[in-house]
Amino acid sequence: MATQIEVPERLTFPSNCETVSADMRIPEPSLDAALLRRLYSYMLKCRTVEERIRNQFRQGRFSGNYFAAVGQEATEVGVTIDLLPEDTIAPSHRNFITHIMKGTPLNLLFAQIYGRNTSPDRGRSSPAHCGYAALNIITPASTIAAQLNIGTGIALAYKMKRVPNVVVALSGEGSTSLGLWHEAINFAAVHKLPMLVVIENNGWAESVPVALQTAVADISTKALGYGIPGATVDGNDVVAVYRAAQEGILRAREGKGPTLLECKTYRWYGHSEIDPAKYRDPAEVHEWKRRDPIPRMEAYLDQRKLWTDEWKQELLAGFEKEIEEAIAFAEASAFPEAEEALDHVFSFSIRDRELHRKTWEPVLDQRR
């Protein structure tokens, strides 16, 4: 059962977690048709891109690892669609696909996966850790809750500069156990910072189930302890996520402070591409696959005569073409030069002194 908790300023989030297992119906929204169709097509694009990335990894086309959010698209799309270019996304390891909603070109994303010199960070961060300065996506550290913490400062600067921008921070339920998480939420609450703090509760932090992470049923109830609004929504219902996120984002833009939004969802695959996830009950995985956010939205759009299989195939063909081009771009791009490893440590170059050891001779005439 989801809990709608008492908060200083109560929100009206449509918390429909209860309805998920009953009939998996998406609630009647008052969203316009074009938006509904875009929510759907973004989910489809994210799924298509990530399944392709996984495939590329299995084929050994890139090294490292990847953290797929397959199964979690409703959350990823619902909280990041329609942000302004000046708004910031503070992503974690599992939020690579939020780039798609923000508008980072697919070419750059595949160059990132491939570690090439055309990627936003010129091959520095590992594949799923991608930032993009031009669209205010923080280049993520792997440290859990790090970008949420940095995001508080970006939000503080927005507030100081009196601009109506927001920071959307995403992290998993595992992040909420860290002291760092607490410091960030508390600080954002005290200073009424323009933030939407999204907890993607996918039930697992690597092999650790959520019950060993927290003793609360709904992570959003933690909001109460910080004096901010919180809500839990069905993270596989893109409309519910979107409406809740919009409410939080609006509050933030209006200077009313941060909102904690928990989206209950599930990752279909292992923690990463090298994790067979043997620790999970196959029945659990099966049940969550039944709640796949994409067919649910299809059924809903179909009811409203907003979906045809033809349109879907058209979308898929478009995505495939874009992906092919992006892969070709990435594979044609060079790796960075080895000595570039010495660049961007500081605002000035350290190459010269690092590469050339000096030899000093005694200055004899000055000796005792």
Added chain:
Amino acid sequence: MAVMTYIDAINSALREEMARDDHVFIIGEDVGKMGGAFKATKGLQEEFGVERVIDSPLAEGVIISSSIGAAMEGMRPVAEIQFADFITPAMDAITQQAAKLRYRSAGTQTCPLTVRVCYGGGVSGGLYHSQTNTSWFIHTPGLIVVAPSTPHDAKGLLKSAIRDDNPVMFFEHKKLYRSVKEEVPEGDYTLPLLKASIARPGKEVTAVSYGYTLQLTLQAAEKIKQQFGAEVEVIDLRTLAPLDKDTVLESVARTSRAVIIHEDNRTLGVGAEIAALIAEEAFDCLDAPIIRVTAPDIPAIPFAPPLEEFYMPSTEKIVTALEQVLRY
């Protein structure tokens, strides 16, 4: 010119920088109404308002990480860590985020923040109000680590730190705050961040130090001159990372002898690095073994006076070391 204490110099640098650039703001524990535990930010909240002098929650991690984010967004935060001993909750923010952001984004995202850290012993502060942990940060590429030893340097270097595009750890020795006074220009001036200075020229032995022990080293140099007539060249590192290697090595090439003095622990302190550097690049210049005068490798500064004295470098300990290399 005005005669200023070290703390006055810090306060005046902060005030002038805040007046010069409205992106500069201060955040830390008790920095507002109270003006900081040591009064470094005294009067600034009154002058610039609560938005620009922020009394943070008691949370070092988010003091630094919020500063990182604000810096990314074009602000110039100056964060205060009340005691170096309590910087550990901010270690992720400093070493994993501030130090690596420019690198991990290939220069596309940067965080020009200044972290003022009050450090150092010799004040009966005990285990948790005396620590010198500069080595942790020297060992973290991506951070500029500054530790001025005089009021004049403190003001000029703090202004440079605030204007610099890199994250700067700015270590202020609490024993220097009120113990040294000197003439400091009243108006605007800056000092180069990556340059050591020759605090006292000499030609028979090079003594390298920074911060409070630099003052002790100057006293020791004077004693050596009086007792032995020998001229000690005292180098004030000013910036501990990245190190101004050439100023040190050029001096050793002239003097052929080196003593390194610091209050941080011995193992992997900046003295170890400098000794290795001399061995690698100026081996032929040496006429005597290199000696380090440092704190011993014990966890922190114990409280009782004889214990604290045992820990701290002193003028006498430095004189003994200088004498030893001069006699070699």
